Amino acid sequence: xxxxxxxxxxxxKPWVEYAAALGTFAGVSxxxxxxxxxxxxxxxxxxxxxxxxxxxxxxGRGPILFGTVLTALGWSFIFxxxxxxxxxxxxxxxxxxAMYFIVALTVAQLTARLRAEQLxxxxxxxxxxxxxxFTRELADAGDQADILDRTIGQIGKVFQADVxxxxxxxxxxxxxxxSQSTWRLDNSEQALAQQALTGNQVVGRGTQASPETAGIYxxxxxxxxxxxxxxxxxxxxxxxxxxxxxxxxxxxxQTALVLERQRLRDAEVRTKLLSESERLGRTLLNxxxxxxxxxxxxxxxxxxTLRDSDQLTPLQQRLSIEIESATARLNRVVHSLLxxxxxxxxxxxxxxxxxxxxxxxxAALREVAPLLAQHRVEKKLQPGLPLIRGDFTLLQQAxxxxxxxxxxxxxxxxxxxxxxxxxxxxxxxxxxxxGPGLPPDELNRMFELFHRAPSSKPGGTGLxxxxxxxxxxxxxxxVQAANRPGGGATFSIFLPIGKPPEVSEETA
Numbered sequence: 001x002x003x004x005x006x007x008x009x010x011x012x013k014p015w016v017e018y019a020a021a022l023g024t025f026a027g028v029s030x031x032x033x034x035x036x037x038x039x040x041x042x043x044x045x046x047x048x049x050x051x052x053x054x055x056x057x058x059x060g061r062g063p064i065l066f067g068t069v070l071t072a073l074g075w076s077f078i079f080x081x082x083x084x085x086x087x088x089x090x091x092x093x094x095x096x097x098a099m100y101f102i103v104a105l106t107v108a109q110l111t112a113r114l115r116a117e118q119l120x121x122x123x124x125x126x127x128x129x130x131x132x133x134f135t136r137e138l139a140d141a142g143d144q145a146d147i148l149d150r151t152i153g154q155i156g157k158v159f160q161a162d163v164x165x166x167x168x169x170x171x172x173x174x175x176x177x178x179s180q181s182t183w184r185l186d187n188s189e190q191a192l193a194q195q196a197l198t199g200n201q202v203v204g205r206g207t208q209a210s211p212e213t214a215g216i217y218x219x220x221x222x223x224x225x226x227x228x229x230x231x232x233x234x235x236x237x238x239x240x241x242x243x244x245x246x247x248x249x250x251x252x253x254q255t256a257l258v259l260e261r262q263r264l265r266d267a268e269v270r271t272k273l274l275s276e277s278e279r280l281g282r283t284l285l286n287x288x289x290x291x292x293x294x295x296x297x298x299x300x301x302x303x304x305t306l307r308d309s310d311q312l313t314p315l316q317q318r319l320s321i322e323i324e325s326a327t328a329r330l331n332r333v334v335h336s337l338l339x340x341x342x343x344x345x346x347x348x349x350x351x352x353x354x355x356x357x358x359x360x361x362x363a364a365l366r367e368v369a370p371l372l373a374q375h376r377v378e379k380k381l382q383p384g385l386p387l388i389r390g391d392f393t394l395l396q397q398a399x400x401x402x403x404x405x406x407x408x409x410x411x412x413x414x415x416x417x418x419x420x421x422x423x424x425x426x427x428x429x430x431x432x433x434x435g436p437g438l439p440p441d442e443l444n445r446m447f448e449l450f451h452r453a454p455s456s457k458p459g460g461t462g463l464x465x466x467x468x469x470x471x472x473x474x475x476x477x478x479v480q481a482a483n484r485p486g487g488g489a490t491f492s493i494f495l496p497i498g499k500p501p502e503v504s505e506e507t508a
Contacts, residue, residue, distance in 0.1 A: 021067035056111035350391035
């Protein structure tokens with residue numbers, strides 16, 4: 001780290017400067033008592049004048065005025081005739097007394113002003129250098145912890161203070177303190193930090209809000225909600241001057257900007273990694289799925305040919321049927337992987353056309369008839385269902401996946417209900433079962449990709465419901481999962497009902 005000149009708080013102690021003025025007057029008076037044997041009393045006034053000018057290089061305006069009055073009265077009382085009296089005899093001495101007072105005060109004030117300007121310029125230079133070094137330190141930081149560690153070190157060195165950083169609370173958690181802080185905040189100090197965070201304003205020592213506290217609390221805000229609070233307590237216990245407070249606020253603002261930049265940089269890196277990961281995953285899914293379709297088709301064909309050859313023993317017949325069943329199941333998994341890859345890559349482009357919801361339900365039931373053989377299927381289709389504008393194939397696949405899901409989790413000999421009802425401007429396609437139901441905290445996550453409830457049976461992929469959502473969303477619909485009264489679950493597809501085209505009647 002670069003070295004930064006320490007700038008501890010320099011409290012103003014007026015009594016020290018007034019004591020210096022009094023001491024200067026006493027010392028110069030003793031010197032003049034010794035010099036009066038060689039120089040006249042008029043020249044002694046010049047010695048006093050020189051002392052006042054030199055005093056102005058070290059003290060403020062009040063002590064200078066005090067020293068000017070002391071030297072003028074001292075010259076009049078001790079040296080000007082008549083001596084040891086404030087009465088001045090000659091007109092020349094009176095004029096000299098008046099001119100001395102005016103000249104001494106004017107010269108001292110000008111000298112003090114030059115000194116004040118010099119000190120102010122020096123402080124500005126120190127503050128600018130400190131801010132430059134601080135900014136360069138933050139620019140070299142690698143992560144958030146490094147940024148905060150450098151911030152605490154630099155502020156502690158520049159202001160000779162203990163420093164703490166409090167992070168903003170998130171997700172209902174309480175605000176936390178940075179582990180490398182040099183000031184451990186108690187409950188009352190944590191409350192002040194929370195006040196600064198909530199109000200996005202500076203509180204604490206030297207402010208209107210809790211001015212008697214030990215430290216000052218500055219929100220780390222870069223124009224948005226604060227990401228934390230910077231708490232500073234000087235080792236001397238003195239209040240920061242206005243210039244030091246301005247510098248500290250610049251430090252806090254610069255820290256907030258760097259933290260915001262680091263947060264955006266981290267988010268960009270995460271987004272890039274996530275994008276690359278998704279792209280790689282889609283590529284692998286697509287490649288593996290396509291490579292599996294050909295051998296699966298060959299296995300299914302070979303097993304079907306063997307089963308129909310009438311040359312197999314009963315055991316071989318059962319084995320060929322199991323091979324066909326397993327092949328069909330694996331084929332559905334591959335088909336789901338392909339559909340998931342299409343959804344993830346944004347390649348699902350439905351071919352919208354007017355279709356009958358009843359036809360969609362019947363086609364889906366035919367496709368999964370073998371899986372539903374051990375269940376009772378009850379259709380509840382509202383008479384006179386309106387046509388809907390959608391992709392028949394995608395809708396059939398969505399309903400099929402819901403039926404497969406119900407057949408998987410519902411016990412044998414239970415009823416699976418399939419219903420289609422028009423309600424206002426929406427058509428509801430529902431598949432209900434009497435399975436174990438869904439955990440209440442999992443209802444909003446059932447349609448996420450690769451998500452499986454904790455109570456799910458082993459062997460699933462977590463793709464079926466995600467594909468349902470992807471296909472339905474692509475057609476402007478929505479999906480919903482809910483538990484049924486008495487046990488079981490209901491999965492619903494809601495599709496908008498449009499105005500079907502008018503069909504002209506044929507005239508004879």
